[in-house]
Amino acid sequence: MTTTVVKKTLSKNDQGQEIISSVGMIVALVSFAMLFATLMMGFAMFRLTAPVWPPAGMTKPSLLLPSLSTLCIFLSSVCYMKFEKNMADNRGLIATIVLGFIFMIIQTLLWHSLKTQGIYVSSGIFPSIIYAFTWIHAAHIVAALAMLIWLYRNVQKGVTPTTQRQAGNTGKFWHFLGIVWFIMFVTIFVI
Amino acid sequence: MAFFEQHIHDEPKTFLSKYVFSFDHKVIGKQFLWYGIAFLGIGGMMALLIRWTLAFPGEPFPVIGQFLFPHTNGVVPPDTYAMLFTLHGTIMIFYAITPILIGAFGNFCIPLMIGARDMVFPTLNMLSFWLAFVSAILLLASLFTPLGGAAGGWVSYPTLSTLIGSPGIGQTLWCLALFVLGVSSTMGAVNYIATIITLRAPGMGYFDMPLTIWGLWLTAILNAIFLPVLGAGLLLLTFDRVFGTTFFLAGAAATSGSGDPVLFQHVFWIFGHPEVYILILPAWGIVSDLLSFFARKPAFGAKATALAMTSITILSTLVYGHHMYTTQMSPLLTQSFMMLTMTISIPSSVFFANWLGTIWKGSIRFQTPMLFSLGVVFVFGLGGLTGLYLATVSTDLYLHDTYFVVGHFHYTMAASVLLGGFAATYFWFPKMFGRMMNETIGKIHFWITMLGLNGVFMGMMVVGWAGMHRRIYNPFVYEFLQKLIPINTFITVSAITMGAAQLFFVYNFIYSMVKGPKAEQNPWGVGTLEWTIPSPAPHYNFAEIPVVKCGPHELGNPNLKGDRDFQYQTEELVECNS
Ligand SMILES: [Cu+2]
Numbered sequence: 001m002t003t004t005v006v007k008k009t010l011s012k013n014d015q016g017q018e019i020i021s022s023v024g025m026i027v028a029l030v031s032f033a034m035l036f037a038t039l040m041m042g043f044a045m046f047r048l049t050a051p052v053w054p055p056a057g058m059t060k061p062s063l064l065l066p067s068l069s070t071l072c073i074f075l076s077s078v079c080y081m082k083f084e085k086n087m088a089d090n091r092g093l094i095a096t097i098v099l100g101f102i103f104m105i106i107q108t109l110l111w112h113s114l115k116t117q118g119i120y121v122s123s124g125i126f127p128s129i130i131y132a133f134t135w136i137h138a139a140h141i142v143a144a145l146a147m148l149i150w151l152y153r154n155v156q157k158g159v160t161p162t163t164q165r166q167a168g169n170t171g172k173f174w175h176f177l178g179i180v181w182f183i184m185f186v187t188i189f190v191i
Numbered sequence: 192m193a194f195f196e197q198h199i200h201d202e203p204k205t206f207l208s209k210y211v212f213s214f215d216h217k218v219i220g221k222q223f224l225w226y227g228i229a230f231l232g233i234g235g236m237m238a239l240l241i242r243w244t245l246a247f248p249g250e251p252f253p254v255i256g257q258f259l260f261p262h263t264n265g266v267v268p269p270d271t272y273a274m275l276f277t278l279h280g281t282i283m284i285f286y287a288i289t290p291i292l293i294g295a296f297g298n299f300c301i302p303l304m305i306g307a308r309d310m311v312f313p314t315l316n317m318l319s320f321w322l323a324f325v326s327a328i329l330l331l332a333s334l335f336t337p338l339g340g341a342a343g344g345w346v347s348y349p350t351l352s353t354l355i356g357s358p359g360i361g362q363t364l365w366c367l368a369l370f371v372l373g374v375s376s377t378m379g380a381v382n383y384i385a386t387i388i389t390l391r392a393p394g395m396g397y398f399d400m401p402l403t404i405w406g407l408w409l410t411a412i413l414n415a416i417f418l419p420v421l422g423a424g425l426l427l428l429t430f431d432r433v434f435g436t437t438f439f440l441a442g443a444a445a446t447s448g449s450g451d452p453v454l455f456q457h458v459f460w461i462f463g464h465p466e467v468y469i470l471i472l473p474a475w476g477i478v479s480d481l482l483s484f485f486a487r488k489p490a491f492g493a494k495a496t497a498l499a500m501t502s503i504t505i506l507s508t509l510v511y512g513h514h515m516y517t518t519q520m521s522p523l524l525t526q527s528f529m530m531l532t533m534t535i536s537i538p539s540s541v542f543f544a545n546w547l548g549t550i551w552k553g554s555i556r557f558q559t560p561m562l563f564s565l566g567v568v569f570v571f572g573l574g575g576l577t578g579l580y581l582a583t584v585s586t587d588l589y590l591h592d593t594y595f596v597v598g599h600f601h602y603t604m605a606a607s608v609l610l611g612g613f614a615a616t617y618f619w620f621p622k623m624f625g626r627m628m629n630e631t632i633g634k635i636h637f638w639i640t641m642l643g644l645n646g647v648f649m650g651m652m653v654v655g656w657a658g659m660h661r662r663i664y665n666p667f668v669y670e671f672l673q674k675l676i677p678i679n680t681f682i683t684v685s686a687i688t689m690g691a692a693q694l695f696f697v698y699n700f701i702y703s704m705v706k707g708p709k710a711e712q713n714p715w716g717v718g719t720l721e722w723t724i725p726s727p728a729p730h731y732n733f734a735e736i737p738v739v740k741c742g743p744h745e746l747g748n749p750n751l752k753g754d755r756d757f758q759y760q761t762e763e764l765v766e767c768n769s
Binding site for chain 2: 016019020023024027028030031032034035036038039041042045046049120121122124125127128131132135136
């Protein structure tokens with residue numbers, strides 16, 4: 001394992017920084033998880049108390065675009081894992097960033113297509129959930145993309161223990177957002 | 192425990208980097224202290240305006256009333272009254288108590304008491320303060336919008352807080368302000384948790400931490416977990432108001448599925464009940480320490496106190512339903528929430544008994560910080576006991592939304608936290624500013640505050656028991672409440688007394704900062720780490736990171752030789768046969 005070898009050669013200071021930043025990132029992810037968990041709890045309450053779902057007069061949006069974005073974000077996470085294994089090769093990171101942007105484009109197309117189908121933000125609780133949840137998730141994706149680009153610039157200057165740490169933490173956030181999207185995809189669009 | 196030594200950075204030279212955009216936890220702590228005290232003043236003024244209206248309905252507020260409400264000749268108008276009680280609650284909880292207890296003393300005490308040079312993320316710490324500042328501007332700006340600030344109560348239940356109940360932009364700004372503040376506090380919480388886990392001085396296990404740190408740590412954990420819950424609720428409420436979603440709007444539009452106002456209550460209280468403990472836990476920790484320090488005895492059952500606080504933290508996440516008994520919750524749920532809420536009294540009594548055990552047979556020094564700590568014990572005891580009536584479904588159905596509730600929560604999360612904050616201020620003032628506060632004025636401040644405070648909140652409980660509802664502009668239009676006018680006048684007079692007592696504090700605080708007698712390194716004779724360094728604490732705290740060898744409460748050990756009756760945490764515990 002290359003990672004263990006690298007870890008052994010880390011200086012004491014780097015080790016400390018490593019522990020600190022991952023503790024910080026884990027606590028931050030718990031906070032983000034609670035934000036999304038609250039949204040899902042609200043959704044579950046509407047869903048379980050509704051006599052029919054989707055509410056009468058509504059149809060589920062087509063699965064095509066959400067499936068594509070799920071695929072995108074899944075592939076981006078795979079690419080990122082590749083990049084984390086060998087950070088000298090930054091093609092994985094570039095692929096992650098590109099796929100992240102494609103994900104955002106597909107989400108925009110999704111909002112657009114909903115509007116052309118006559119499903120507006122104010123058309124009831126189901127559209128409210130679709131729009132609000134995807135907005136909140138997309139806002140986090142934008143922040144994560146900014147982190148990835150910042151990481152890309154740092155990695156170009158050379159791979160150091162600092163950039164490895166940054167890559168690890170940015171990765172945690174990116175994978176987390178992928179998982180959140182997958183849960184949203186299954187609960188809102190599929191079932 | 193991962194220990195590594197932080198670098199000593201250069202001392203900042205310019206005014207801007209030293210006092211404004213500082214990375215130093217001590218400066219950020221002081222910034223939060225000023226911020227909190229300023230808002231304490233604003234929130235207190237609002238309380239006096241509310242009290243005046245309740246005691247003397249229709250009469251102009253003296254002196255400043257004419258300037259504030261020129262259209263009504265100084266009388267508080269009804270819509271302004273709703274705004275006042277909303278913002279009084281919001282400001283006191285989120286902008287006064289949180290910054291003072293968590294922002295100021297959290298920042299100041301954590302690194303000093305665990306033997307660290309700074310927080311682990313100094314930049315995040317600075318950002319946290321300046322986001323709180325932005326949030327304050329958003330909140331204050333809402334007062335100057337066309338329809339005024341938020342007026343739906345501090346809980347902002349829909350439908351009062353949706354566009355139907357409050358069409359003005361003030362409520363939207365309120366949501367945004369709280370959201371930003373939530374982000375700020377979450378940043379602080381991440382910082383506190385990581386700092387306490389990773390930067391404890393070598394030798395300091397979790398049970399060697401002062402209980403103050405325990406309180407702040409548990410608070411930070413609750414903050415990190417539950418502030419995002421409020422954040423989600425506020426986001427959805429903002430979407431409802433700005434983009435036209437229908438999360439909290441119930442309507443006849445069953446065809447498209449309608450929202451549910453009660454959902455917001457669930458979300459709010461899932462956050463809101465832990466929030467009560469977020470506010471009180473630091474005060475509990477501080478009081479647990481100070482009682483031991485000033486009784487010159489080890490804290491009785493310190494481990495049990497820490498564990499009791501931890502179990503309360505865990506239980507506090509499971510009881511939120513007791514705020515919603517009147518929302519047609521199923522009896523199965525109300526009974527469960529009642530049982531869980533009652534369970535909290537077990538750990539509460541454990542540490543309460545420990546407090547009494549700590550001062551039992553101690554050689555108590557009645558200095559100002561100790562007086563305030565004893566005040567917390569008294570006030571919290573009363574507040575906690577009255578909580579039982581509100582946890583019980585059958586009595587709560589009668590007492591819900593009366594002044595009994597107002598009296599109860601002021602005792603627990605206003606009075607005891609306020610007194611705890613004062614205790615902390617008097618206690619750590621020497622380490623913060625290098626000077627001592629005046630003891631005599633401090634004692635006067637304590638006794639008048641105590642008198643006024645109990646007059647106000649005891650009075651509230653009485654009128655609440657008699658059936659007076661909260662949030663009514665003029666309750667005396669109802670005949671059955673007219674007999675309560677004298678008690679309400681008494682409450683208001685007590686409130687004015689309490690307000691006036693704070694002038695002593697402000698004078699003492701400012702005068703002592705400039706002209707108070709210079710503080711020694713260890714004026715209280717206490718062994719925790721912050722007292723091993725000079726007063727005021729130097730830049731980057733510890734020239735050499737201390738090594739901890741005993742607990743924080745080693746006072747009055749009979750084996751101690753010499754003229755000290757306490758041990759520093761850096762000293763080996765003195766044993767019997769040495
Ligand atoms: Cu509660």
